[in-house]
Amino acid sequence: MPPRPTSPSPRLTRDVILDAYVRLADREGPEAVSLRRLGAELGVDATAVYRHFRDKDALLEAVADRLLFELGERHVRDADWRADLRNLALEGRRMYLGHPRLARIVAASPEPLPSNARLAEIVLDDLRLGGIVDADAALAYEAFSTYVAGSSALDADIGADVSAAWRRRLAALDPEQYPNTTAVAAELYPDEDAAFVFGLDLMLDALAARAHGPSAGVRRGSHGT
Amino acid sequence: MPPRPTSPSPRLTRDVILDAYVRLADREGPEAVSLRRLGAELGVDATAVYRHFRDKDALLEAVADRLLFELGERHVRDADWRADLRNLALEGRRMYLGHPRLARIVAASPEPLPSNARLAEIVLDDLRLGGIVDADAALAYEAFSTYVAGSSALDADIGADVSAAWRRRLAALDPEQYPNTTAVAAELYPDEDAAFVFGLDLMLDALAARAHGPSAGVRRGSHGT
DNA sequence: ACCTGAACACCGTTCAAGT
């Protein structure tokens, strides 16, 4: 008489639910996941999820925390602080392009998600390695993470063909009324990621310049042990 | 016998619908607007709106176009290209903080909204005044507008008290595991707009530096008539 | 020509009932 039957079907569990969520979002798109479809994917009633998560936001927070955790695990630190931040931003962007709804969830979560704190630690380490003073490092971290999440979440909703349509439309404007737009139109929206990387590099350039910047006492060397 | 009765009640019209949308969003929050509530606000059946807009996205595009138009009307150009871009960004942020859903709509619209093109013209004019070469101006415009819209839309969902909660939580982390986060925590999330402005100034700093930058032929003076 | 209202196919969530 074994105290528990070998394994009474997979048994619903937080991790099983998160697996199903990510699988469903990857397969049918992030907009397609509802609690009813999630239940169907799990072979379970839609409301069974409420036995494991308070509500849908709590579920999405757990999904976000898992994906941010995996992002941190995947990431390999680079000795160069700039390269490290750049890589991290691109990895974060890839995540948010696939799961744009999570940008809101991460930002609006009542408390910082545990894996988000780990990533903050890496970003702040890089910034301080770069010689950014603490008050600036805090602001730079916020600007950096909101740029990655916000712009990637927006870019995720852009259909593949609309960039070309926008470029065509802007090029066709009246050159009298829109001299700059028509002049530059050919260069607009060349590819999804180029503008993101351009903006990212602007931020990193300015941070590097500010590191040994005009104002104040340039704390160099020894930043923690 | 007048050919039309003096005015058969306000008569439903695209502008009347847009007025009601903005009024409702301002009064009860942008999440609260549904077609049913909009119908109630207008004293009309919910589905009457479909006689004037193809679907809800088309309605939201019209709302976004109107708000971007008003933003352009309100804006007074500054001779200093940097100051002009900064003001425009702050005005855009204010708009998106009040209407975060419109960020998606503007970005994902199948064609650029007319008022969005007007703003693009201003931004591109500033960038070229600043001496940014065209290929960079195009990328900078994209990065700039996605930063303003994306980060403001995210910030809009942050409850007033959560910043303090985040700061408290991050300060309370284990200093062994989170040396940088705990060191900087006191400076984090001081106020809603500070980080946005910091990131914005980073971009503008780097653009200014790039204007007469290291690479290539520094086209100076005469940038179009 | 324009608006109504029932209806359809969905949502997230609650709660009594089952086992």
Add this chain to the structure above:
DNA sequence: ACCTGAACACCGTTCAAGT
């Protein structure tokens, strides 16, 4: 202790019917 299933209060949208 955990899952079910009916039910509630919503959505956006369609379409025949009204005037």
